[in-house]
Amino acid sequence: MAEEFKSVVSPLPGVFYRRPSADAAEYVQEGGRVEVGDTIGLIEIMKNFYEVKSDVAGTIDSFIVVNEELIDIGQEIARIVVE
């Protein structure tokens, strides 16, 4: 059975964060489980913060963008192995 990947793409340009604050733990780690609606990261755009949520349940395969990296609209953020 082939594994089904789901790409999470950025709806916005800005700066990507994997944790809610500099000292906090990451929302989710690679290999970690996510449910529908779970936050996997933050995007800062013009001093506003938007949560990036998963719209599938599954396991994080990998993050394509690292913490604090600049990100463009439509850019792939992470891949999730769908359950």
Place this chain on the structure above:
Amino acid sequence: MGRSKTNETLIFGPFFHGLNKRVVRPEVRHLREQDEDMNFPKLLIANRGEIARRIIRTCKRLGIPTVTVYSEADRNMPYVQEGDERVLIGPAQATKSYLNMDRIMEAAAVTGAKAIHPGYGFLSENSEFAKRCRETGLIFVGPETFVIEAMANKIHARNRMKEAGVPIVPGYDGPIESVDDAVSLAVEIGFPLMLKASAGGGGIGMQRVDSEAELRMAYDTTLQKAVNFFGDGTVFLEKWIEEPRHIEVQIAGDRLGNVVHLFERECSVQRRHQKVMEESPSPALTTKTRERLYEAAIRGAKSIGYTNVGTMEFILDHNGNFYFLEMNTRLQVEHPVTEMITGLDLVELQIRLSAGENLPWTQADVGAAGHAVEARVYAEDPKTFFPSPGEIGRMNLPSTGARFDFGYGEGSTVSPYYDPMVGKVIVHGMNRHQALAQMRKTLQQMQVDGIQTNLSLLLKILDNHQFINGRYTTNLVTDLLRD
């Protein structure tokens, strides 16, 4: 203090250029004879965009050499080329460039700059930065380090003002330890309340709560935001003021302990707790309340030994009672409103005070005339306020009738990494009616293509009867979008 000192024929400084000459305006009060070079060292501007351009304009007039700093995202911004020297300080992320003290100190060392102007936002109210500048022998254009430190914490600032006899919003002045702690205090003070981050600012980290259930819900998120944004999870409670208006008083102080006020600015037109339109004088104040407000602002500033230019922010309730909110130890975004009614150049005043000069006049010498209004043009959806970065195509700014403080020009890119403010439009009239008409005319003539802007919202505000009557509160924009 007179409000009537006017002159119809005087030539204005560079930023008054383009104003309709028939409008009666205050006499321009350059602190020294115009174009006389000031003996002030090379100044590095630790900021970007419109405020960097604004500072450069005054420095050029005073003969002060300038250094601009920029991030990789800002290479093509107009301000970068307008300074005499420029230094790339890092990647787009503010934490790696405009908030990176090491890189800014290096830029000063490399260029031999001996003074730093922090502008507003970024490091402007960071006492650690002011301290580092001064320990390195640089002039920091701003108040003493201990003053910045004292006002940075809202609980501390409230207590200092209370001691000085300045009215503060009823509430709890100590930090709150837990959500149960918050609830029992809230019951004591009475709902509705504002839950606020002590280290907060710029409208971030505050939440209105109307009931115990709402307080319990808001507590964790406010605390989390306080930690995320300000690295300090201390929160406190303030009584909610009904029909609130935000009115601030511009003050200036010198090292001899002289403090004067430079009148007020009405800042109640806000969206998401951030200012959209400001005016002076405030249409809400009676002569008596206005005088009490000025007196409180001066008393508060004197009590902490304030030096340089600063702003005391107050909240006014529907009975004309006012309460201290916070003090901004820097130049405000909306400082041009004050410049337009007084004829003063506040950046020049900041520079001269930081050079050790004293106030060149007493309160009685400072006059204001007419009415000024400022509108902030934001790159955002006019209804949802959703940010709209992108490249500006055509940008038409009428050549007369208004002052334009813009950080961007045609072909500039409004990047997603910084503040959404594209620029400010400032007008002056003999009275409020004339100033509002001039603002309406100017905004109608303006065109900014390529990005979404709030121009249509600004025009809607100008057509709103509450705004026209001067009977508006901080709820104006929310009410207007609901209708």
